[in-house]
Amino acid sequence: MRRLALLACGFALLLGTVPEAQQPSAPIRPADQAIFRLSVSLVQLDAVVTDRQGRHVTTLGRDDFEAAPEAAQIVGRAADLRFEPDNRFLLAVLLDDERVDAISFTGSQATGRRVAQACAARGAKFQLEMGGKNPFVVLDDADLDVAVSCAVQSGFYSTGQRCTASSRVIVTAGIHDRFVAAAVEKMKALKVDDARKPGTDIGPVVDDRQLAQDLEYIAIGKAEGATLAAGGEAIERSPDGAPGYYLRPALFTDTTAGMRINREEIFGPVVSVMRARGYDEALALANDTPFGLSSGIATTSLKHATDFKRRAQAGMVMVNLPTAGVDYHVPFGGRKGSSSGPREQGRYAAEFYTSVKTAYTQA
DSSP: OEEEEEEETTEEEEEEEEOGGGSOSSOOOGGGSSEEEEEEETTTTEEEEEOTTOOEEEEEOHHHHHHOHHHHHHHTTSOOOOOSGGGHHHHHHHHHOTTOOEEEEESOHHHHHHHHHHHHHHTOEEEEEOOOOEEEEEOTTSOHHHHHHHHHHHHHGGGGOSTTOEEEEEEEHHHHHHHHHHHHHHHHTOOBSOTTSTTOSBOOOSSHHHHHHHHHHHHHHHHTTOEEEEOOOEEEEOTTSOEEEEEOOEEEESOOTTSGGGTSOOOSSEEEEEEESSHHHHHHHHHOSSOOSEEEEEOSOHHHHHHHHHHSOSSEEEESSOSSOOOTTSOBOOSGGGEESSOBSTTTHHHHTOOOOOOOOOO
């Protein structure tokens, strides 16, 4: 039996075992023996095992799962759970197995709650990262170029498919119109194309389902009375004719806090702008969300920057910087509905994988 710590599709599983019959046939360097990444196709129930560099090691298919229950119990745990009938086998195996001491999950709030409930029922540790509806505040005293650059990067880069992306931009009245005009101009220069090509700013969304979801929310925004100031059109082909799930980044204005586009995580290049009378209202709007992962502010006021860092209800706060992207050595995580349990990354990451023990010895 080879002892493994399995990392996969949003789950990190502590110390599972794989039977000799299911061990990878390709040679594995000692440095890679402790950690594998697994990707699981829930439709086919296949597990693709790769090493740290992403090189293929072996594949376990449906027949392997059925013929080797032990392999199914361990490898099958590493699934990106979707609560559909065909996947409940994987759900039960992962959450109910007493040999799994802890589960680290990244995904939706609904799935995270189920993970937390199941782990709490049997006393297992859990760590949850569940997305965000992150705000970026722009005050009257902000440097306009800095504010626009940060907002565009926060909302649209990586096609908006980052849990730390800012999909809500809250702009105070004195700079609102200038900010919107400058943002629209900057968006015109964004190149939507194959993300692997030099010069591309915005790549495709991940698949057809995500594209349909993005377009649905754009339609919802229009129906709610928001103004589509820029973008929002699907692009069937890239500039060189290659097909793909391309979407021109969308910017909404004239939005209010109660609109669905300001409440629900879209996970795409869709950003809405809300107008605030001043700093206090902007802060209140920023915190008016069930999420609390990341937040940002553009200002030249040390007073407001300091106050925002203290009072923003988020695990990560950026001043005059994009909200998406943090160094690997710093703690990653949020508050409220975004996170639960110890932080990821940096020295704090070890807390979740550590059991503290107090021991006495009389010599």
